[in-house]
Amino acid sequence: MRAIAIDAMGGDLAPDEVVKGVAAVSLQTDIQCVLVGDERRIQELLERAEYNPEHIDIHPAGEVIGMAEDPKQAVKDKRDASILVAARLVAEGRADALVSAGNTGAAVLACARHFNVIPGIRKTALASVYPRQTEYPGQDHLALLLDVGATIRCEALELVQFAIMGSAYAKRVSKVASPRVALLNMGSEPNKGSPELVQAHRVLQSLSGLNFIGNIEGNDLVKGKADVIVCEGLVGNVALKLLEGTAEVMMYVAGAAAGESWRFRLGMRMMAGGVDRLRELADYTTYGGAPILGFENIFIKAHGRSPARAVANAVKVAAKAARDGVPEEIAAGVAAMR
């Protein structure tokens, strides 16, 4: 039985939606949840919802780091912040994974302070899932993009390790037996891009345990060519937010047209599996849950605006990742490289 530590106070809609999401999980699964934060407030919110008390513990934390606070300063000043207390629970083995919808920078710093980095890993990576078209049978409709902002600039070896980490995560969590891994670049040829990209391409091609398909370009991100897309944080962050921005526009268009036109519905179905796919594309940041990879412990970052359903989803993903041994899979991949 896995225990997941949840930062009850982090997120735009915390603690209300976080507690509601965890209450739902307690009825749907046998995951042990530890809600970390203001005990009285959490208990009050639980009483308002239906929940299974056998699956939920509350662990007190007296402070909260706000969404707009400077992460470094906040982590330094608020030793009793819910995110730090929750990370400590995981580091001490009292929980198996961490979930937070709060301040991303503070969460990353909390992990960096309390978790061990997997031996051999040089940089941790923030990953994000997003839906795209699928191209082969059984392909997950979500792709994994990393890094999306933890490491601004990357050396070749760091990109290679991101590929190994992303592949391990996709293999375990999305159950794609041999995820297709690609480098995001400005051309498909192996010699394209910065020296770091050229070098990363060369190393990735030589790794036997990896299904490396080469370089892909920006327009390929919305297609099903690759399951795991690797890039440095600056590029990944811009690409992810651009996807988010265009998805919002598309959602607006879909909302205006979906109910009206059979041709529109047919077109959408032909394109990518229906209007639901489009809705998903607009919602992916809310429902995705982004792992930070490279630590010995699992951390799933839920979107800041996560409603209860998204929190519940993040808790389930965290439990799955811990149960299926994602850090162990990454460690094995890195060890095999050396």
Place this chain on the structure above:
Amino acid sequence: MRAIAIDAMGGDLAPDEVVKGVAAVSLQTDIQCVLVGDERRIQELLERAEYNPEHIDIHPAGEVIGMAEDPKQAVKDKRDASILVAARLVAEGRADALVSAGNTGAAVLACARHFNVIPGIRKTALASVYPRQTEYPGQDHLALLLDVGATIRCEALELVQFAIMGSAYAKRVSKVASPRVALLNMGSEPNKGSPELVQAHRVLQSLSGLNFIGNIEGNDLVKGKADVIVCEGLVGNVALKLLEGTAEVMMYVAGAAAGESWRFRLGMRMMAGGVDRLRELADYTTYGGAPILGFENIFIKAHGRSPARAVANAVKVAAKAARDGVPEEIAAGVAAMR
């Protein structure tokens, strides 16, 4: 009266569509066009179209650089290639600007070989226009993004110069009196991103001649916040192609729904000025015409798949940029900085 040298043989649809486009320009304007390439073939194609012979000259060039050829090797081997001959005509003052729909790498190398870089400019930049939502009255519906692939990695000073060049181009060609210039980054705060971005932000803020609005993020690209968006080539290339990819998907959706639903049409009109705006978004690469900035001469790169209308548009943009003294404006901006 301005003369524009046009690489008649460059592009997926060359020479047919290139010659057709120039024939149209000869009837619509008094721009002097010099078609560079296979004389006989060009003459044949002209005879098939309507054109004004007073506005068109043909200049022979015996070789062609194909779209898929390795740029470095091709430029080295084919001294009589149309793009090289056309660039020489401009360098010798026999034409005022260059237009090509051919191999981008070869075109950039041709310019680098024959054109002078504006004194003080460290790196040239490939810019691209794309449509986005507009936010203030009189705002051009096209924004300028640079660099999109000429310089993979940039120093802070290079980013600053891109801002000056982009602002000068937008001021002269799109007639926005004081274009809003932004840095594409992974957060809006001045301290976000790589050290180069932080430093560029600091310098840009101190420049009095520039309307610098700070950092924008990926999702802001499709909004009207900024008129000129500055980034290094790797980031710009990924962002541009991602815009292209999602625009294609949107176009498909629009095509399926546009005729059917009054609500869809209303939505589109509310959103960004109607279905035409969406069509434009899908077509922008074809009709945009991308300047390479930083040389003393104007070069407008038309999209490889340019049909006649796009070629005609690129020729007109080139004539406008030369007439309105874009390189001089850039030189003045760079000089003011020092």
